[in-house]
Amino acid sequence: MLGALLVLVAVLAQCALAHTVDLHPNSEHCFFEDMHSGDEMTLTYQVSGGGHLDIDTWIKNPDGQTLFEQIRKDTGSYEFIADKDGRYTYCFSNEFSHVTDKTLSFNVHGVLYLTEDEGLIPAERELRDLANNIQMFKDEQQYLVMRERIHRNTAESTNSRVKWWSIMQTMLIVATCGFQIYFVKR
Template sequence: MYGSFRVLLQVLSAQLLCVWVLGSELTFELPDNAKQCFYEDIIIGTKCTLEFQVVTGGHYDVDCRLEDPEGTTLYKEMKKQYDSFTFTAAKNGTYKFCFSNEFSTFTHKTVYFDFQVGDDPPLFPNENRVTALTQMESACVSIHEALKSVIDYQTHFRLREAQGRSRAEDLNTRVAFWSIGEAIILLVVSISQVVLLRSFFSDKKTTTTRVGS
């Protein structure tokens, strides 16, 4: 019983360590004509993955740029809705990635990104040992991998739900304005028709001119 509880604590600790050390995940507002940059210190030889998606705003597109510590562009895309880029750090230092909405004049965007640095640490300190894992440890590793997949699926489904809700709200607003416009046009046309019909049946006043002798 104590051994199973200890293994469970190791699984939870490793899960928290992955979230704390390896990932930078954020959803932020990007105003129109604005640019937002983020920085990450990376050691040479570390494998990294940058994934982003525009959740709401305009045509759901944004400019993205990734630079190494010397300012060399590693990745650059214009007006992308979503994308993923994986690279291995060739230099030690601070890497910068920026999202730009400078091409948009009126609409602000909501952007989600996930920047993963390095590989997951081993679930158990002696996972790379020569001897095989016990049945309990193997089950924990399988559960750990399945939980990571569940987290990824949940994140993507939340993003799709937020994007779909934004599209529905935008469509609802357009339909509401269109209905109000149609009602105003119908009212103006009705009043115009009533005035026009009354002008047809109104009595015309005749003007009499008296010629003096």
Template sequence: MMLRWLLLPFLAVAFAHRIEVEQGDQQCYFEDLQTHDRMTVTYEVGGSTNSGSLDIDFLVVGPGKVQVYKNFGESQGTWTVTAPGAGRYTYCFSNAVGNGRKTVSFNVHGVMHIDDEEQMAPVELEIRNLASGLQMVKDEQSYLVVRERVHRDTCESTNSRVKWWAIVQIILLLGVCGWNVHYLKSWFEVKRVL
């Protein structure tokens, strides 16, 4: 019995996923929750085949096919629910109006509800709190990895543009110098009149 209570905090679900959502496509996932279970979905768009938008549409449909949450055109977000009753929650990432393929990283984690929490020993409650805090640290690290990748891609893109702009400027400068030499040379040419 005591082993069950010690392992219960570690039953909090924690998955890290990375998916590719094609242009005009929608990918959906679901979780079955019991009454008072808590679930959180955090997501972030970490890349796109086009050099522009990093946005995605996120929607959640609860039990009875009722839409409970929607977030359109955002590059990141968090959604949390404490289930009022047992049922299936479906969450979808949609790239219906976007252009290009998008890479989405998302985490799903939750806590199962325990009815007799006041009967738990203080050590067991502390273990649950530590497990929850550890999950928050893991989520923050995943978020930082994605942000670092986005910033690195932006820096590499900017560096490439600066390099090509410098090459174009050098070519233009050499062209203008060549034209100036030719023009000045034409002033000093001796013109013969016959």
């Protein structure tokens, strides 16, 4: 029983993977997960930079049928339970953009399915729920960090533009005053 508990904790600790990918214009990145019937998988993603912060996303089962698809969205989440054994594919596409690179962060996490017959005791169930809640908290934290980064970049860009506009206005006022003084003295 203790061995099963340690295996469950080790599996849950390794189920969470965070990735950051740069999607170039007219490009697509696909990833694969080999799953067994009954395994759970959750995919969450967030575009944190580039253009209108939008990409295309889809997930396909081993037969090539589309399980999930979002077109030109900046964030998304999809959770599913595998209905058959095989390789599940999830792709991110920036093919509709011809100019702008996009920065994408995504998380893939899952839970191996254990039935009551396989010895899932209440403590293991509580551990699984706790691990899922921790992962949701981690995903939310990562989302907030990315949003803060986007807003900070926007604020710094606006600050730079205001600074240069103010310098340009000051130079224009000094030049106008100099011209007026020259014109009046003449």
